[in-house]
Amino acid sequence: AQRVTQPEKLLSVFKGAPVELKCNYSYSGSPELFWYVQYSRQRLQLLLRHISRESIKGFTADLNKGETSFHLKKPFAQEEDSAMYYCALSEVGNQAGTALIFGKGTTLSVSS
Amino acid sequence: EAQVTQNPRYLITVTGKKLTVTCSQNMNHEYMSWYRQDPGLGLRQIYYSMNVEVTDKGDVPEGYKVSRKEKRNFPLILESPSPNQTSLYFCASSSSGGHYGYTFGSGTRLTVV
Numbered sequence: 001a002q003r004v005t006q007p008e009k010l011l012s013v014f015k016g017a018p019v020e021l022k023c024n025y026s027y028s029g030s031p032e033l034f035w036y037v038q039y040s041r042q043r044l045q046l047l048l049r050h051i052s053r054e055s056i057k058g059f060t061a062d063l064n065k066g067e068t069s070f071h072l073k074k075p076f077a078q079e080e081d082s083a084m085y086y087c088a089l090s091e092v093g094n095q096a097g098t099a100l101i102f103g104k105g106t107t108l109s110v111s112s
Numbered sequence: 113e114a115q116v117t118q119n120p121r122y123l124i125t126v127t128g129k130k131l132t133v134t135c136s137q138n139m140n141h142e143y144m145s146w147y148r149q150d151p152g153l154g155l156r157q158i159y160y161s162m163n164v165e166v167t168d169k170g171d172v173p174e175g176y177k178v179s180r181k182e183k184r185n186f187p188l189i190l191e192s193p194s195p196n197q198t199s200l201y202f203c204a205s206s207s208s209g210g211h212y213g214y215t216f217g218s219g220t221r222l223t224v225v
Contacts, residue, residue, distance in 0.1 A: 009152075034213060044155075044202065046213035086155065100145070100204075100214055104154035 002027050004089050006103035013077050015112045021072040023061075023087030023103060031089045033063055033070040034100070038084040047085070048072070057081070077110045084108075114139045118203050118217035125193055125224055133188045133220045135203035143206045144186040145170070145214070146178065148199040155202070161186055193224040 003026040013019055025031060033050040047056055050063040050070060061072045070087060087103040116137045125131055137144065145160040147170075157170030161180040175197055177189040186205075190197060200221050204214040 043218045044204075044214075044216040046215075049213055100157075102147075102155040104152065 002031075002089060002101050004087050004101050004103035006085075006087055006106045008106045009104070010107045010109065012109045012111065015079055015110055016076050019072075019074045019077045019081070019108065019110075021085050021087075021106050021108065023070045023072065025068050025070065025087075025089050027068075027089060033061070034088040034090070035059070035061055035070075035072050036086040036088060036102075038086065038105075040083070044086065077108075079110050079112060082108055082110045114215065116203055116205050116215050116217040118201075118220050121218060121220060123220060123222050125222070127194055127224055128192050131190050131193060131222075133190075133201060133203075133222070135186045135188065135217060136184050137186075137203075137205040137215070138184065139205060139207070139215065140183065141205035141207050141215075142183070144180070145204045145206075146176070146186070146188050147202045147204065148172065149202060149219075150199050158188070158201075190222075193222075195224045198222060198224050 005024045007022050035047040036044045037047045038044045048061050059074045061070055063070050084105050084107050086105045089101045119134045142163045146158040147155045149155050156172045158176050159170055159178040161167040164180055164183050167178050167180055180186055200219050202219050203217040206214045
């Protein structure tokens with residue numbers, strides 16, 4: 001069964017420290033992986049897609065098929081990065097409208 | 113501006129009183145979906161729709177109905193709300209089944225007393 005696991009409910013770091021938000025997935029096919037961010041009282045916003053291999057707001061994420069992971073990283077955290085982060089998985093090439101499967105989310109708290 | 117619009121943003125209702133949460137998108141997306149967000153449980157899909165008149169159940173469909181009579185609208189209907197449906201609800205839309213990411217609405221916070 002498809003599954004996305006985010007092992008940490010809460011990650012607290014100091015401003016300027018490196019950040020790694022973990023995401024592991026379970027899927028037999030060829031998935032697409034995403035990171036979404038939800039700032040306080042706001043809607044979810046797409047942060048990254050693995051397929052685009054881009055860096056957004058200093059965040060990067062690399063898909064590691066061997067370890068079935070898609071960890072989100074940033075070398076120097078900023079206070080404005082404090083938010084809830086969701087890892088999500090979608091099946092490639094599925095025309096049946098499969099769900100975007102979300103992990104349970106990790107709250108990132110950056111303090112000065 | 114490309115967006116997904118949900119109404120209302122906040123709703124308090126009583127058990128058993130039918131309600132509808134509306135969702136509309138202006139991006140001509142084929143795919144629309146409803147999620148509920150609960151503390152510790154993350155986002156769980158309620159229903160989704162691939163296109164007009166095509167809907168299917170997600171992970172937690174019990175107690176909900178949807179319809180897709182027009183491409184832009186995807187209302188969520190609670191025929192007889194119960195307190196366990198108190199939650200934050202998000203509507204989302206996408207082209208191509210989500211491969212390019214979803215656009216989410218601002219959310220509807222529903223309280224059933």
